[in-house]
Amino acid sequence: MTTEVFGKHKWGMVVDVDRCTGCQACVLACQVENNVPLNTQERYERARGMAWIRVERYWEGEFPDVKARFIPILCQHCENAPCEPVCPVFATYHNPEGMNVQIYNRCVGTRYCANGCPYIVRFFNYWEPVWPESFRNHLNPDVTVRSRGIMEKCSFCMQRIRRGVRNAAKENRELEDGEIQTACQQACPTDALVFGDIDPDNNRTNPGRAYSMINDDRAYTLLPRLNTDPNVIYLAKVDPDREGGAGGH
Amino acid sequence: MKKLTRRQFMVLSGKAATGAVIFVACGLPERELIVQSPVELPEDLVRGEDAWFATTWGDMPGGDGLIVRVMEGRAKKVAGNPDFPVNAGKQSVRHDAALQLLYHPDRISRPLMRRSKGGALNPISWAEAEIEMINALEAAGGVTVVTNPLRGHLGLVAEQFAALYGGRHIAFDAVEQGVLHGAVDRVFGQSSLPDLDIGEAQAVLSFGADWLSTWVSPVSLSVKYGQFRGQGHRGYLVHVEPRMSMTAAAADLWIAPRPGTEGEVALSIAKEIIDHGWASSGDIGAFMENMPDGALDNYGASAVAERSGVPEERLKRAAEKLGTNRPALAFAGGSTGAHANGSFNLSAIYSLNYLLGSVGSKGGIRSNPASPLSGVPSSATGASLEEWENEIAQWRGGNVRTVIVRGADIVHGLPASVEVKGALRAVPKVIAFATVLDDTAAEADLVLPEKSFLETWGSDIPEPGPGYQTVAFQQPVVGPTVNFDEVGLVSDARGFGDVLLWASGDGLGVSSMEDLVRNASGQLFDLGRRSDSINAPDKRLFFNGALQRGGWWDNGATGDDLGGAAPNFMELGKEAKYSSTVPAEEGEEFHLIPFQSNALLDGRLASTPWAQQSPDPMSSAVWETWVEINKRVAEDLGIIEGDVLFIRSVNGEIEALAYPHPGVPPGVVGVPMGQGHSHGGRYAEGRGQNVMSILTDIKDSETGALAWAATKVRVSKSGLRRKVPKFEGTVEAFPTEPGVPVLVVGPDETAHEAEEANHHLHQQSIYGGKE
Amino acid sequence: MASLLEFIKEKHRTTPLWIKALAPVLLLGGLAVFAVTGAVTAFVITAWLGQPIPVLGFDQTVKQPIAFPHTIHAGTGLFPSTGLPGQFIDGLEMDCTFCHRTVTSQANAGVPPVALCSYCHKVIGPEENPELAKLRKAAGLTEEDPSPINWKRVHRLPDHVRFVHEPHIRYLTQHPSEIRNAAPGVNQLSEALPSQVCSTCHGDVASMLEVKQVEALKMGQCVDCHRENEAPTDCTVCHH
Structure with a gap:
């Protein structure tokens, strides 16, 4: 056991929509962790804000029978990712750990991948990221700052995964479930986001938290008819007063 | 021919020159090319080593434990302290944004x-x-x-x-939370706020307090909300507030009463519970002990429905959920207390806990002990x-x-x-x-x-x-x-x-x-x-x-046991008062509900760009002051998104960008606090408008607190229109068919069944019933 | 042919004298531009593919603010003093990790604080050595306030690479005999100390009076070594 065995894990995330309150803690935690540039007013007005994870809000009905539904959307890390085959320089590819990866130094900025993504979770750097000199102090040194012309997206906090795997190998032990937390999961006050290894073989003897949730009755994936086979699993919102929808009852 | 040769030469020399310039531009900043040996090397300065230090931030409401990641002497990230019992490792946007208070480029460095x-x-x-x-x-x-x-x-x-x-x-x-502290003291006999055991409750009735976003201790309450949703038997949340806040959106049943009538709504729910026999006689006794006979006579569901503008059916449904699910608890704050009758409202609502038998019990309201220091x-x-x-x-x-x-x-x-x-x-x-x-x-x-x-x-x-x-x-x-x-x-x-x-x-x-x-x-x-x-x-x-x-x-x-019976809150001033308004020709009359911004709070984080650019949960608006207005009412008034509206009270006027959405009750406009600073650094200065400046000085009759939800305004179009800076629209997010992307399941329904049913509905809508 | 001759004659007649006088200058100037362009191109290509040609001061060695001799500290044998010409000092054979303390646990090998230097140099080393005088000044042993030393960086990887020393040292020290492409002598060891494997990438630093980068440290080299040793070659191992 001297080298880290790469490809042993298959990372995934379970998002419990029923717990999400739309508080935006995950969004900012992600932005801070991953050196995502400041979204200035101008960027928002041009509809070019960046958020590796975002909370979408949908309205249902009219007052007084109105509901606001929140859903956090991040890169789905699809097994059959539409963004991967279109990249002419292999800057995005599927790695053995089940993640859809963006390699910044390979990216030439064709934006084909962003056009291919049905979840719209890829963001393009139209400008050089700019921070006032003093704000550079809080940049995360573990994450590359992307320059202009580069596509970026959720990496499942790759830097935390690498650090966690390395620490386990250093101490010559197995990685524990829940040891690696993504920034969004760490922030989420209602525990709506659960990240972990969802490979069935790795969960046989001691099932992890994320794995035990993916077969929940409420589990679904986004846009399943596109057959993208995402590694982000959602648990449906519960409405105790919902009527008529249920088919089998 | 001669011309050509010379031209070629020029082009060539030009290329050589650009080449040289590009090459020079590839130079690295000087600081990248040095490795510094500090004189001493404390552990948090070791290169590449990250240390997490535990601390807290006394200036925030609640009091959450934090850990801060420090590398090479610089703070990199603020996160919740997982050991700390209040927030259990969790955080809010405010905590992350706080890092920029430390490294703010406009920090005052000298006296x-x-x-x-x-x-x-x-x-x-x-x-x-x-x-x-x-x-x-x-x-x-x-x-x-x-x-x-x-x-x-x-x-x-x-x-x-x-x-x-x-x-x-x-x-x-x-x-300020003076009305809240006063009511808690009156009802439970101690003024420090009690622990709300939402995580173990089966039904929760909350009023006015946006407790998932900004009220009192939002992170710890959100942690409890997660537990509340995650139980084997999922809890039911009823939220009463005249504006659709984040908490109202999370609620299973949202009730929007006429502002200031929340206390009456609570009493009608109490009457329903008593009339249906959903409370034990002991609990009814504890609730009614100090009250005059027939105190609730005036609070029948139909009468209160009339006065509060809430459909009677909704009041009854709320009472049933509270009455039939135990443990259940009720609490209030925020705009419910910000009226002339704020103390009455809050006292009535907190007293409900005696009726629900949840004072001092698991899944109810528990006291906090005195400080050990x-x-x-x-x-x-x-x-x-x-x-x-x-x-x-x-x-x-x-x-x-x-x-x-x-x-x-x-x-x-x-x-x-x-x-x-x-x-x-x-x-x-x-x-x-x-x-x-x-x-x-x-x-x-x-x-x-x-x-x-x-x-x-x-x-x-x-x-x-x-x-x-x-x-x-x-x-x-x-x-x-x-x-x-x-x-x-x-x-x-x-x-x-x-x-x-x-x-x-x-x-x-x-x-x-x-x-x-x-x-x-x-x-x-x-x-x-x-x-x-x-x-x-x-x-x-x-x-x-x-x-x-x-x-x-x-x-x-x-903590010690809380008081044994509800006080006689009927003696408090029960009438809500509203401000007068400017003359009718200055626009349509609305009830103004200011609310604390999810990221800026009352404005204390306005100087940090991270908080400024953090989308509001309901509107996704950022960097500006906007006004939430009902979508249909806006249509009737010819107001569309981005219209600059004048909002006038008898104390002044502000301008805000219209953001119509269906979640606003028709007679109400909501405006976020936190903007409109004339100073506050490059990110806050001259940005948006300050809603506090147009509030009138109506006060709670008992505590003298500002009744910040009692101002009436008139709204009119200025004729100008600007883009609302917001995250919405950055990605094309719209439901493609029912249940996509937010799938909603009923009780005991599986995701698969709901998807099938939704798809069936969708096909029906396309093919008109034939498949 | 005749027309060309005529063309030249015509040109000779019409061209103003001042242009004719400038012709040799323009010719030489053009040649010079070509020469410079060629040199720059050659430099860029070599810099891209490997190390730059050690000319015009583009050598990898850099003048450090204090002429610190790795030789005397880590080497074996007699070495010239950097501060006092003509003097020779016996190498101390210090372990690399004595100063580069975090190499076995962290991403960075770590540059020691001045306090660590002055721990010995408070006493050791003659006062007349000007290089040691600089160190003592930085450490605050003189009247002046202590100040950090800004060493010039010798090994620098691009911003989009995350190199971590710890797993490399761990792998190289645990089973030195199995390593392919190791530095000379490492394969013969049954168990290696961290300081015995540094030379795999850094060369024999103990014999360098001025430290320079000896390996290209380009991605190709990293990947080759990872492949030979069956280490992971997924992009995300280094790029994130």
């Missing part, structure tokens, strides 16, 4: 002084500033210390310092508007010689009717402590650079606590040695607490905040309890342990 009122602020040395401060304190006349509500040792120092100079300490909070404030709220009016009359009357302000932007936050600016000019010496110049510090005669919470010692006693004794310690996680190199900002700030201790000489018995915290740790050690947080053989190790864990707590030390 500034104004030679005469109306003059310019000029940099001076600390030595001069010290002399100025001592002169101001030694001059005859009163001293007033103005701060944000402070718990823990900073609160103690402010209190004792004011007493030492024969002055007073007055706290300011734009959305005697004398250290464990509960704090801002002074009421009435107290502020009296205080400011003293300033204006020349009875106060020196005002010391810290963390309280009174110029921005008090209603315009108080005219704080003029009063401050009447005070001979105004000394402000600030990290970034805010609207109040800009009026000061002496501005002293304040340290951020990441640079100072302190403590906090969370309110509401987790139900047992808890103390959080705040420690400097980055040293003052951090060099802001190119900016030249070598922080010369001194903490408010340390300066007050210095200015009091030996008057307070200690010389630094660090000593105070160390002594407090010693006191906790002397209690001799074996707690589950720290066990150490001596004081030194105990202190180390307390700093490592971020505090001390003892989950055996729970």
